[in-house]
Every structure is written in structure tokens, then in C-alpha cells.
Amino acid sequence: MTTTGPAPQRRMRADARRNYERLLAEAATVFAEHGVEASLEEITRRAGVANGTLYSHFPTRQALLEALLRSRMQTLSGSARELLDHPSAHEALVIWARAVVAHAMVYRGLAISMMRSIEDETSQLHAACQAVLTGGERLLNRAQAAGTVRGDATAADLYALINAVAWAGEQTSPAQAERLLSFGIQGMCLPVASG
Amino acid sequence: MTTTGPAPQRRMRADARRNYERLLAEAATVFAEHGVEASLEEITRRAGVANGTLYSHFPTRQALLEALLRSRMQTLSGSARELLDHPSAHEALVIWARAVVAHAMVYRGLAISMMRSIEDETSQLHAACQAVLTGGERLLNRAQAAGTVRGDATAADLYALINAVAWAGEQTSPAQAERLLSFGIQGMCLPVASG
């Protein structure tokens, strides 16, 4: 059992804390502009620090990304729990899936990070992604119990679907993502007994 | 109407032709190992030519990729036409979609190239991707006419679905790709009238 890793450290030296915050703020801007594969050097330039300073605070690109996404990903896994109380199991699943798709479209290249990090246990994003996957699993199981979703659909399917849809939307348009998501979820559903 | 671009030029000098072929062969190996974003320098190293030689034959990475994929993508659009004669419109669509997914999984990063090239008219891959999309459109329309696929599904939906599925499969497994494809296509279908 490992802890969740580098949170904004309590008790940093004042200059260190300032650099940490500036790097994070500029990273958000630069990732938003150029995607998660953007130049780290540009981030340090905009933050006005030497390149080594970035590495001392964030040893890898994933660590930086994790710090940027932590809060939002916690919200996603939290809202999965809350949505278990939603009157409609099916609607809850759709609402939540849409939110995760929107999350994975915040930065270009994020969907692929989400996908790699769920497979790679050494990734700094792994725990957060795992929490998202587990949140989806609960909503999926509830919809299966309610009889709307096919019993053979798995949490891995849902996670892959969500990220694939976000990836496609990133290449085309949010509207295309929404269409693919609705097709995908529809395909995971049991046929309705008509008549 | 533009022609389809740089085919292996007739009447090249013997040494030029040899370099062209070697570059193509090594590119296939290196892309297979490291994906379509692999180092071009490594390709020239393995081919035993200077870096400038690569650029003289293939001015861009896309041009190299186009030369590598041309034949296979022609086969895909050709087989779409042939499958119009398949007894089952629905089966034909599924068979073809599976083939395109397999194609887009040949090199890591190929699905994203397929997706970008359909949007970018200046891409050397654009024409080939357009032909694939059109092939899919015909199969889709036939399945719609046969009443198995929803009327509001578009060729763009199908193209995005196929590439998103290939992308997900590339990150996880071919089996995952197959599962997502079947969910996606199922979701594009009309509900069966039961009873």
C-alpha cells in the first residue's frame, strides 16, 4: 500500500513554494495550448525559472500532470459515488461517463495518458485513474443489476470506451465525441423488450 | 482533381531506386517497432544513407507513411466495393470495419494519422483516407437501406468509431478493440423488433 504521492508539500521554503505554484500555473496554460506533450522548456521559460527547477519539483512529466489533474480526478471518482443515489441507474452512468469524457478532453493527449496510466502501475497517474475506473465499475454494476446494461460489459470496457471517445472528440469535435459515446453506451445495453 | 501523388517513380537512377526501396523497407521495420513517430534518423542509419537522402525521396513523414500504406489502403477501399455484393448488408459492414481496425493497428500511432489526415486536406494521406471513408459510407448506406442501421449514423461516425476503436486496441489489446467495435456497431443499429 503506497501513499498517493507528492501533494503540494506543506512547509516548503517560500521561494520554492512560489516556483512550484508558478510552474503549475504555466504548465496548465502550456498544456492547454499545446497538449500534454508540450515543451517542458517552454513551461520553465514562462515561469521564469531554470530548467533544473522544474525537475526538482516534478521529476517526470507524469508527476506534473498528476499535480494538475489530482483535484479534478478526485471529483470524478467522488461523483461516481454520489451518482449511485441517482434514481435512474442508467442515467447516472451516462451523466458520469459524459463528465469523464469532458475531463479527458481538457488537454490534447490526455486520453492517451489516462489509457497508459491505467495499464502502467508505476505511473504517477495510476492511482487516480484506478479510482476513476472503480467509480465507473460501481455505476456499471448498478446499471447491470437494474437490467439496462449487458452483464458481460466490464469496467475495462467502459474505461476504454470513455477514453477512446474522448480521443476521437479531440481529433474532431466534442459533438462527435457525444455521438460516439451514445452509440457505445447504447451498444452496451440490453435490447429493450418491446411490446 | 489531383493525381494520387508520388508513386514509386518510373525511371529513377539505379542508385536512387535502391535507396528509395531500402528507405521504405527500413521505415516499415522501424515504424513497426516504434510506431509512426519513430526517429527518421534511425531509418536513414539502418538504410545506410545520409539524412538528406530521406528528405529528397520523402519530403515529409506523411509522404513516407503514404508510400508504405498506399497498397493496403487501396485494398481496403476496393474490398468495400466488393462487399456490397455480400448477401448480408450488416455482416458486410462488420467484416469491413474489422479489416479497417486491423489496418489502423499495424503501426502504433497510425489511428491518429488516419484521423488527422481525413480532416487535413493537405495531408499526403488525405486521398487514401477519403477513399476508405467513402467505402465505409457505401456499406453503411446499404445497411441503413436494409433496415439494420439507424438512419442518423453517418460515414464520419463510422470512420471515427473505427479509428477510436483501433486506438484503444493499440493501448490495450486487439481483443479490447474487438469488444469496443461490436459495442459501437451494436449501438449504431436499430433496435430489433422482438416478437
Add this chain to the structure above:
DNA sequence: ACCTGAACACCGTTCAAGT
């Protein structure tokens, strides 16, 4: 007509030296 390889620009990453 084609090839070579140096040159330039840009980047990720490490680390010895500073404060």
C-alpha cells in the same frame, strides 16, 4: 540527377556549483 554530411534549431535530462 542524386547523394553527402555539416549546420542550425530545439528539446529532455542530469548534475556540479552556487546561495
Add this chain to the structure above:
DNA sequence: ACCTGAACACCGTTCAAGT
């Protein structure tokens, strides 16, 4: 305890000089 910036490695791309 943290920061700096030089150093190294690697790569994409261009182009003058060769054959």
C-alpha cells in the same frame, strides 16, 4: 534546502558542396 545554468545526447530539417 533549493536554484542555476552548463553540458550531453538526440532529433528534425535545410542546404551548399560534391560526384
